Amino acid sequence: MRPLTFSRLFLRCGVLLLVLFVVVVIALKLGAVQVSLYGLGRDLIRVLLGQTRAISTDYGMIVVDIRLPRILLGIVVGASLSVAGASFQALLRNPLADPYVLGVSSGAAVGAILALIVESHLALSPELAGLITPFGAFIGAAATIAAVYFLGRRDGQIDSGTLLLGGIITASFLSAVIMFLMSTLAGGNLRGASYWLMGDLSTPQPKSLLYLLGIGFVIAAGAIYTTASDLNLLLAGEKEAMHLGVDVPRVRIVVYLAASVLTGLAVSVSGAIGYVGLLVPHVMRLIFGSDHRMLIPASALGGAIALVIADTLARTVVAPSELPVGAMTAMAGAPLFIYLLRRRLA
Amino acid sequence: MSSPHRTTMPPGEQPRSNPDVRLTVEQASYVYSPNPSQAPLFTLEALSFQAKPGEIVAILGPNASGKSTLLKLISGALEPLSGRVFLNGYATHALPPKTRAQRIALVQQESRLLFPSRAWEFVLQGRHAYGRTLRFETEHDITIAKNALAQVGAEHLSDRWMDQISGGEKQRVILARALAQQPLLLLLDEPTLHLDIGAQVDLLESLRRLAAENRYTVVVVTHELNLAGEYADQVVLLQKGKCLRVGSPATVFQRELLEQVFQAPLSVEMTPAGRPRVTLFEKT
Amino acid sequence: MLRSFRKSLPKALTIAFACVAFSATALRARAQTSVPGVPPAVETKEIVDETGRTLRVPVSIERIVSLAPSLTETIYALGLQDRLVGDTDYCDYPPDALKKAKVGGPVNPNFEKIAALRPDLVLVTKSINRLDTVRALDTLGIPSYATDPHTVDEIISSTEKLATVLGAPDTGKSLGEDMVRRLAVLQTKLKDVQPSRVLFIVWMEPLISIGKDTFIADALHKAGAISIVDSAKDWPQTNLEEVVRLQPEYLVFAASHSESAARDFDVLASRPGWRILDAVHNRRFAVISEAVNRPAPRIVSAIEELARQLHPEAFSDAPPAPARDTAPSSTPTPPPQKSASPKNVAETFSADQECPCAR
Numbered sequence: 001m002r003p004l005t006f007s008r009l010f011l012r013c014g015v016l017l018l019v020l021f022v023v024v025v026i027a028l029k030l031g032a033v034q035v036s037l038y039g040l041g042r043d044l045i046r047v048l049l050g051q052t053r054a055i056s057t058d059y060g061m062i063v064v065d066i067r068l069p070r071i072l073l074g075i076v077v078g079a080s081l082s083v084a085g086a087s088f089q090a091l092l093r094n095p096l097a098d099p100y101v102l103g104v105s106s107g108a109a110v111g112a113i114l115a116l117i118v119e120s121h122l123a124l125s126p127e128l129a130g131l132i133t134p135f136g137a138f139i140g141a142a143a144t145i146a147a148v149y150f151l152g153r154r155d156g157q158i159d160s161g162t163l164l165l166g167g168i169i170t171a172s173f174l175s176a177v178i179m180f181l182m183s184t185l186a187g188g189n190l191r192g193a194s195y196w197l198m199g200d201l202s203t204p205q206p207k208s209l210l211y212l213l214g215i216g217f218v219i220a221a222g223a224i225y226t227t228a229s230d231l232n233l234l235l236a237g238e239k240e241a242m243h244l245g246v247d248v249p250r251v252r253i254v255v256y257l258a259a260s261v262l263t264g265l266a267v268s269v270s271g272a273i274g275y276v277g278l279l280v281p282h283v284m285r286l287i288f289g290s291d292h293r294m295l296i297p298a299s300a301l302g303g304a305i306a307l308v309i310a311d312t313l314a315r316t317v318v319a320p321s322e323l324p325v326g327a328m329t330a331m332a333g334a335p336l337f338i339y340l341l342r343r344r345l346a
Numbered sequence: 347m348s349s350p351h352r353t354t355m356p357p358g359e360q361p362r363s364n365p366d367v368r369l370t371v372e373q374a375s376y377v378y379s380p381n382p383s384q385a386p387l388f389t390l391e392a393l394s395f396q397a398k399p400g401e402i403v404a405i406l407g408p409n410a411s412g413k414s415t416l417l418k419l420i421s422g423a424l425e426p427l428s429g430r431v432f433l434n435g436y437a438t439h440a441l442p443p444k445t446r447a448q449r450i451a452l453v454q455q456e457s458r459l460l461f462p463s464r465a466w467e468f469v470l471q472g473r474h475a476y477g478r479t480l481r482f483e484t485e486h487d488i489t490i491a492k493n494a495l496a497q498v499g500a501e502h503l504s505d506r507w508m509d510q511i512s513g514g515e516k517q518r519v520i521l522a523r524a525l526a527q528q529p530l531l532l533l534l535d536e537p538t539l540h541l542d543i544g545a546q547v548d549l550l551e552s553l554r555r556l557a558a559e560n561r562y563t564v565v566v567v568t569h570e571l572n573l574a575g576e577y578a579d580q581v582v583l584l585q586k587g588k589c590l591r592v593g594s595p596a597t598v599f600q601r602e603l604l605e606q607v608f609q610a611p612l613s614v615e616m617t618p619a620g621r622p623r624v625t626l627f628e629k630t
Numbered sequence: 631m632l633r634s635f636r637k638s639l640p641k642a643l644t645i646a647f648a649c650v651a652f653s654a655t656a657l658r659a660r661a662q663t664s665v666p667g668v669p670p671a672v673e674t675k676e677i678v679d680e681t682g683r684t685l686r687v688p689v690s691i692e693r694i695v696s697l698a699p700s701l702t703e704t705i706y707a708l709g710l711q712d713r714l715v716g717d718t719d720y721c722d723y724p725p726d727a728l729k730k731a732k733v734g735g736p737v738n739p740n741f742e743k744i745a746a747l748r749p750d751l752v753l754v755t756k757s758i759n760r761l762d763t764v765r766a767l768d769t770l771g772i773p774s775y776a777t778d779p780h781t782v783d784e785i786i787s788s789t790e791k792l793a794t795v796l797g798a799p800d801t802g803k804s805l806g807e808d809m810v811r812r813l814a815v816l817q818t819k820l821k822d823v824q825p826s827r828v829l830f831i832v833w834m835e836p837l838i839s840i841g842k843d844t845f846i847a848d849a850l851h852k853a854g855a856i857s858i859v860d861s862a863k864d865w866p867q868t869n870l871e872e873v874v875r876l877q878p879e880y881l882v883f884a885a886s887h888s889e890s891a892a893r894d895f896d897v898l899a900s901r902p903g904w905r906i907l908d909a910v911h912n913r914r915f916a917v918i919s920e921a922v923n924r925p926a927p928r929i930v931s932a933i934e935e936l937a938r939q940l941h942p943e944a945f946s947d948a949p950p951a952p953a954r955d956t957a958p959s960s961t962p963t964p965p966p967q968k969s970a971s972p973k974n975v976a977e978t979f980s981a982d983q984e985c986p987c988a989r
Contacts, residue, residue: 001466001492001504003483032742062742065770093460116761133762184863195738195760204741204766226479233471235460243421244527245447245475290461293482320733320740321719 004291012288016301020075023305027071027312032319033062066204073269074201074311075304076213078276080266082303083221085277086284086295087259090231091252092164098278099263102148102167104141105272106174108264111140113181113193133196134209134268141264144170149256158252160238199273199326201311209269216265220258221300227251228292235290273307273326275333280306282340368563369397369531373429374419390415392429393589395582399530399561402553404568404578406598408608411584413567414535420565421452421533433531447475451524453534457516462509465519469494472526494525498552514545521549525556532562538570546570550577571608575599575622583607595622677775677795680788681756685773688750691796695749697736698758700924701777701792702727705753707927708793708801716747723921723928741766751775753792755925757844757864777925781848782933785925786810809930813852816937819944820854826940828855828916829878829909834898836867845925853936854944855882870903877908880940881915884922884932891917916940 028040040063047064084099092101099105115136148170152163182193230251233241242248263277284298310328317323372394379386390412397403405413418424419431422438431438433449441449451472472494473487495501498518503511508519517537524532534553538546550573557564568574574581574595581598583591585607591598599622601614611627673689695716696702702721705714716731718739731747734740736758744752744767752767756778767774775795779785786806793802830850832838839859840846847857858876859868881898885891895915904910916939922932938945 001470001488003467003470003488005482009482032740033746061770062745066741066745095460119761183867195762202738202741203762204769206769229474229477229479229481233474236468236471237458239423240452240454240457242423242443243447243450243452244471244523245444247443285461290463291467293480315740320743321735322738322740 013297020305023308027308030316074308076217077266077270078303078307079300080217080262081277082280082299084259084262086281086299087224087255091255092160103144103171104260104263105267106171107144108137108141108267109178110174112137137268145260157249196271198324199271201270201325213265220261223258225296231292275329279333367396368399371395371431374426374431375428377427390587395592397563400557401579402557402564403580404566404574405582406574407584412587417567422446444475450531451527451529453521453524462507465506466504469523469526472523491526494522498522513540532564534566571624679775680778681776687773691750693749694751696753698755700926701753703926779845779925780843782852812930823854823941823944825854825856826879827858828880828882830857830882838865838867841866849933853933854941874906881909883917884920885917886920
């Protein structure tokens with residue numbers, strides 16, 4: 001009998017953090033432009049020491065202004081999607097649940113496309129213009145979260161089965177709306193929408209957005225983590241969980257809102273990157289078991305590692321061109337999923 | 347052994363923690379009515395009984411007699427439409443989830459697990475009610491879980507996966523989890539459904555022993571006449587939502603009454619130990 | 631319930647605060663390295679691009695990256711190709727453009743490569759490049775200039791404006807005047823000619839044509855043709871029924887090789903239902919170079935080509951004045967065109983004419 005202890009949790013997370021660090025260093029080194037490892041190390045130390053002006057402008061800009069933010073974005077988006085995926089799988093008691101199953105990404109897409117349409121009629125300063133698509137996407141996501149919440153209620157509480165159905169129907173409806181909007185959009189904006197729908201980390205984002213994403217992740221993932229023990233019991237069934245002392249309605253609301261917020265934030269900035277939220281929790285479950293006190297942080301770190309690797313491959317395999325990162329996750333994800341399915345653990 | 351029970355409380359009297367009586371069901375009723383404008387689907391009419399520590403109560407009746415509904419009222423999952431259900435002076439429905447889980451443990455027939463877990467993990471879930479929000483299990487929790495498994499004779503199953511053990515073994519582990527909650531009230535919903543006769547007897551013997559050793563109040567929902575007759579200290583007989591009789595097995599197991607409830611010809615004998623035994627005849 | 635929430639809240643807040651503090655210091659430090667493409671000592675000027683955005687660029691722009699093939703062509707036409715340090719994978723005209731450093735495609739350029747080239751200015755056009763790309767360049771502090779021509783006249787003025795921004799207003803003016811002159815000559819020739827009704831085919835499955843507000847539609851107009859598709863969208867999708875109802879006189883393709891165009895036409899003709907069209911039945915189609923797809927000076931040649939195919943009767947046999955698609959000194963001027971009849975596609979691309987597909 002070896003239940004999870006804090007020291008074991010800490011150790012395992014430490015190992016994952018180490019793996020993440022190594023992956024980040026490799027990702028900083030690789031790219032369309034050659035960067036030496038020595039120069040890289042020297043410049044990173046300078047950043048940490050605050051001596052940023054001493055960095056040579058050539059690749060200071062490339063590594064520190066382009067690559068590092070992209071990697072950080074990949075970390076936060078990967079972590080957000082994986083934690084959201086693990087949470088929805090527990091909340092809906094469904095191993096096939098992923099962050100998009102309740103329609104949040106479709107709602108964000110509609111919001112983003114509407115924002116693109118609106119923006120062409122407004123003359124905005126560059127800082128505001130850069131924020132309008134993610135903002136519109138987040139509004140769309142929030143509206144969808146609210147709508148699905150009201151659809152998924154029974155007797156005044158969230159019911160998992162009804163929630164799943166409500167979410168799937170909403171996602172389908174919104175997909176149809178997206179197709180309609182795309183066919184009536186003017187050319188230039190349409191191109192942007194297609195890329196966004198595929199999932200894309202390649203566009204440098206304003207710093208304020210990265211901040212927001214990071215803070216949002218910490219708060220939402222933290223909220224979910226407080227329900228980690230409850231989620232373990234929820235897997236056995238809601239009636240049983242209630243009789244074992246879980247405040248089921250409260251846990252449902254907290255997890256639903258927090259996981260949807262995580263998905264909405266991630267999707268607002270990078271589009272709908274697939275497979276990460278579905279598979280990383282399963283792989284972590286394979287390695288560490290289904291105890292959510294371990295699974296949630298493991299999924300966060302595992303998602304960060306997976307997405308940084310996928311994104312690095314996406315931007316180096318056919319450099320200077322790029323493959324969409326969603327394609328990389330799908331290509332790696334589909335065989336992995338089949339393998340897990342055959343081991344009957346998915 | 348049967349003491350006179352009271353069906354009503356004098357008006358105005360407050361419930362007191364009477365160490366002699368632990369569970370009081372007082373004129374509790376319930377109605378299932380999904381659509382207010384239509385007739386209700388099912389009505390459990392007001393009934394009352396009491397149970398003491400160390401006592402085994404059997405809720406007996408054919409299908410659709412309201413046994414599960416009554417159990418839900420006792421467990422606090424449902425709020426009675428009228429009347430009250432209280433455990434040591436506290437209404438079961440009004441207890442906060444964690445406190446309720448420390449006092450009432452429910453053993454259901456099957457446990458559907460989404461992702462498989464080991465037996466010891468499963469039993470440790472019973473300790474959830476005793477911790478803060480973010481906690482890790484303490485040595486104390488582990489000891490209690492081990493003891494719980496020992497009490498049901500399932501220590502050897504501790505490291506096995508829940509989806510790889512037999513139905514009877516699973517039932518024992520589920521019971522161990524309920525014991526790990528260290529409850530005052532132990533509720534079981536048709537626990538013998540999937541068990542063979544030997545396992546059924548084993549279970550009831552364990553319940554009797556546990557009730558005596560740990561002073562649990564045990565309430566078992568069943569339609570097994572002879573098990574109820576042999577092991578229960580009190581029987582609550584239900585038919586179609588009505589409570590027909592409450593009392594010791596000897597007083598409740600009257601031939602005409604049982605024939606009316608179960609719609610089958612039978613005969614009742616008394617064993618030397620004072621327990622009734624029911625024999626079913628072929629319908630003529 | 632409230633109690634456990636309150637217990638976990640301080641923990642969550644502490645973690646949140648720690649992370650915010652850490653990231654604030656790290657990001658703020660990093661913000662200081664975001665040097666715009668302009669070192670502080672250089673003089674700058676403010677310009678406004680064709681979408682109304684204001685940008686700050688060095689007075690003397692020495693390093694240019696072009697993110698659209700049409701803009702690359704324009705740079706060469708203005709003779710400023712020495713300042714072009716990078717272009718896209720699709721920039722193939724003139725052939726010299728293939729030798730420039732590549733930064734990826736117009737829709738998804740590689741920002742690392744662009745940054746590595748340290749451009750003073752990046753050129754984009756609204757019809758091909760994405761808004762996200764422009765915003766990303768803003769975030770990186772690299773100025774980008776957007777063109778957005780919707781008519782042939784706007785292509786000309788856009789070229790002149792770009793020349794002024796790049797510090798070569800005279801070259802721009804003379805290039806513009808040449809284009810205006812050639813178009814005027816063409817208008818004179820086509821003065822009494824009834825415009826042909828044509829279907830310009832961008833893609834066959836699904837059937838996509840061009841909208842009335844595009845420069846391609848205007849180019850057709852200048853060549854004595856009218857697009858039968860009347861739509862406000864840039865790339866409207868239409869169907870055979872609609873085309874049959876409108877019965878165009880000619881089908882127009884833009885192709886890099888005449889053989890592939892003839893093949894495309896045969897494929898189209900063999901499709902069910904297309905024989906109903908008079909144009910298909912009588913093999914009335916025109917093929918022009920792909921220059922018509924690019925809002926660059928070379929589009930004037932494409933317009934002339936199309937006019938000759940649609941209205942051969944308006945052209946005498948005297949060869950026209952040499953066309954100036956590129957700056958006079960860099961590449962040889964194309965030899966006189968033979969007048970081609972619409973039915974004989976193979977003759978349109980004679981061996982001595984400079985084929986736009988440089989090999």
